Amino acid sequence: xxxxxxxxxxxxxxxxxxxxxxxxxxxxxxxxxxxxxxxxxxxxxxxxxxxxxxxxxxxxxxxxxxxxxxxxxxxxxxxxxxxxxxxxxxxxxxxxxxxxxxxxxxxxxxxxxxxxxxxxxxxxxxxxxxxxxxxxxxxxxxxxxxxxxxxxxxxxxxxxxxxxxxxxxxxxxxxxxxxxxxxxxxxxxxxxxxxxxxxxxxxxxxxxxxxxxxxxxxxxxxxxxxxxxxxxxxxxxxxxxxxxxxxxxxxxxxxxxxxxxxxxxxxxxxxxxxxxxxxxxxxxxxxxxxxxxxxxxxxxxxxxxxxxxxxxxxxxxxxxxxxxxxxxxxxxxxxxxxxxxxxxxxxxxxxxxxxxxxxxxxxxxxxxxxxxxxxxxxxxxxxxxxxxxxxxxxxxxxxxxxxxxxxxxxxxxxxxxxxxxxxxxxxxxxxxxxxxxxxxxxxxxxxxxxxxxxxxxxxxxxxxxxxxxxxx
Numbered sequence: 522x523x524x525x526x527x528x529x530x531x532x533x534x535x536x537x538x539x540x541x542x543x544x545x546x547x548x549x550x551x552x553x554x555x556x557x558x559x560x561x562x563x564x565x566x567x568x569x570x571x572x573x574x575x576x577x578x579x580x581x582x583x584x585x586x587x588x589x590x591x592x593x594x595x596x597x598x599x600x601x602x603x604x605x606x607x608x609x610x611x612x613x614x615x616x617x618x619x620x621x622x623x624x625x626x627x628x629x630x631x632x633x634x635x636x637x638x639x640x641x642x643x644x645x646x647x648x649x650x651x652x653x654x655x656x657x658x659x660x661x662x663x664x665x666x667x668x669x670x671x672x673x674x675x676x677x678x679x680x681x682x683x684x685x686x687x688x689x690x691x692x693x694x695x696x697x698x699x700x701x702x703x704x705x706x707x708x709x710x711x712x713x714x715x716x717x718x719x720x721x722x723x724x725x726x727x728x729x730x731x732x733x734x735x736x737x738x739x740x741x742x743x744x745x746x747x748x749x750x751x752x753x754x755x756x757x758x759x760x761x762x763x764x765x766x767x768x769x770x771x772x773x774x775x776x777x778x779x780x781x782x783x784x785x786x787x788x789x790x791x792x793x794x795x796x797x798x799x800x801x802x803x804x805x806x807x808x809x810x811x812x813x814x815x816x817x818x819x820x821x822x823x824x825x826x827x828x829x830x831x832x833x834x835x836x837x838x839x840x841x842x843x844x845x846x847x848x849x850x851x852x853x854x855x856x857x858x859x860x861x862x863x864x865x866x867x868x869x870x871x872x873x874x875x876x877x878x879x880x881x882x883x884x885x886x887x888x889x890x891x892x893x894x895x896x897x898x899x900x901x902x903x904x905x906x907x908x909x910x911x912x913x914x915x916x917x918x919x920x921x922x923x924x925x926x927x928x929x930x931x932x933x934x935x936x937x938x939x940x941x942x943x944x945x946x947x948x949x950x951x952x953x954x955x956x957x958x959x960x961x962x963x964x965x966x967x968x969x970x971x972x973x974x975x976x977x978x979x980x981x982x983x984x985x986x987x988x989x990x991x992x993x
Contacts (some may be wrong), residue, residue: 542632564613570667573598710925744766805856
C-alpha cells in the first residue's frame with residue numbers, strides 16, 4: 522500500500538494514499554478502538570447535510586468562493602447518496618464531544634473537493650478541512666444538529682412500522698371481538714373478556730406510544746447552528762446563520778427552527794432524553810404485550826393454550842417437535858436493551874458540565890441502537906407473530922364455563938356473600954355456578970340466561986347487571 526505523510530502540531534502520521542480521511546481521523550481511529558462500530562450511516566448523512574448547508578450559506582455570505590463551495594457541496598451530495606462511507610473510520614464512542622467524527626467528515630469533504638478541483642488528496646491548499654469546510658462552525662453546533670437529523674429520520678422510520686403494527690392489532694381486535702375468554706387478575710380467574718378487547722387494549726397502548734414519540738420529535742427540531750463553541754456565535758456571520766437554517770430545511774425537508782437560546786441549546790441535550798424516555802415506555806409496553814401473548818399461547822397441553830402463535834422455527838435441540846414463542850421472547854430482550862440504553866442516555870445528559878455536554882457520542886450510540894432494534898423488532902413482531910395469531914375459541918369458552926369467576930355477574934341480584942359461598946362450593950365440587958343457582962332455586966333458567974350471557978358480560982351497558990331490578 523502506498524502512503525502519504527500528513528502533519529499537525531503533534532507530528533506526522535502515515536495515511537493510505539487513496540484515503541479521503543486525514544490525520545485527525547487516523548489519530549482518532551488509533552485512540553478510540555472501543556467498539557469496532559463505525560459512525561452510523563444516518564449520522565454520516567446528517568453530518569454531510571449540515572456541511573452542505575454550511576457551504577451554501579458561506580457562499581451566500583460571500584465568505585467562500587463559488588467554485589470551492591460548489592466542489593464542497595458536490596462532495597457532500599456524494600456522501601449523502603452513500604458514497605465514501607467506508608472513509609468514516611472513527612469509532613462511534615469517542616472522547617471530545619464528537620470532534621473526531623466531525624474532523625472525519627471535514628477531511629473527507631476537503632480531500633474529495635480538492636480532487637474535484639484537480640488537486641491531490643492530502644494537500645489542503647485548495648480546500649482546507651478547517652479553513653473552508655468548517656468555516657463559521659464548531660463541533661458543538663455541527664454534531665448535535667447532525668445527530669438531530671439522524672435521530673428524526675430514524676424515528677420517522679420507526680413510527681411507520683409502529684403504525685403498521687397498530688393496524689395489525691386492530692385487525693385482530695375486529696376479528697375476535699365476539700370470541701369470549703376468561704379474564705384474569707393476579708393470574709387468577711376474574712370475569713369474562715373478549716380476545717378482541719385484549720387486542721384493542723394492545724392497540725390503545727401502542728397508540729399512546731406513537732403519540733408520545735411523535736410529540737418528542739418537536740423538541741429535536743430546534744437547532745443551534747451558528748452558535749459555534751459555547752452558544753455565543755463567535756466567528757459565525759449573521760448572513761451565514763440565516764442561510765444555513767433555510768438551506769438545511771430545504772435539503773432535509775425538516776422544519777428546523779433556530780433555538781431561542783443558543784447557549785441553552787449548546788449545553789443541554791435533554792431533547793434526546795425526552796425521546797429516549799418515550800422509546801423506553803414503548804419498549805416496556807411491547808414487552809408487556811409479548812408477555813401476555815406468551816402466557817396466552819402457553820402449553821399447548823399444560824398451559825392456557827388460548828391462542829396459537831405462528832411456528833417459525835424448531836424450539837429445542839433435544840425435545841423433538843417443541844416450538845417456542847421466540848418472537849415475543851426477542852421483543853422482551855429488545856426491551857431490556859432499550860431500557861439499559863435509556864439509563865446510559867440519562868446519565869450522559871445529566872453529566873454535562875458548564876457550557877458543553879461532551880457526551881453526545883454515547884447518547885447517539887444508544888439512541889440510534891434503540892431506534893434500530895425497535896424498528897427491526899416491531900417488523901418481526903408484526904409479520905412473524907401478530908398477523909399469524911389464531912384463537913382456540915372452544916378452549917377459551919370452556920375456561921369461562923368452568924370458572925367460578927362468572928359468579929360476579931350474580932352479585933347485584935343475590936348478594937356478595939351468597940355469591941362467595943357459591944364460588945367456594947363450585948370449586949370444591951366441580952359443579953358449575955349455573956347448575957348450583959338453579960338447584961337452590963335462586964333464579965330461574967330464563968333469568969340466568971340473561972344474567973350469565975357471557976358475551977353480554979364483556980359489553981358495558983348490556984342487559985344483565987340490573988336485569989331483575991329493571992324487570993320489577
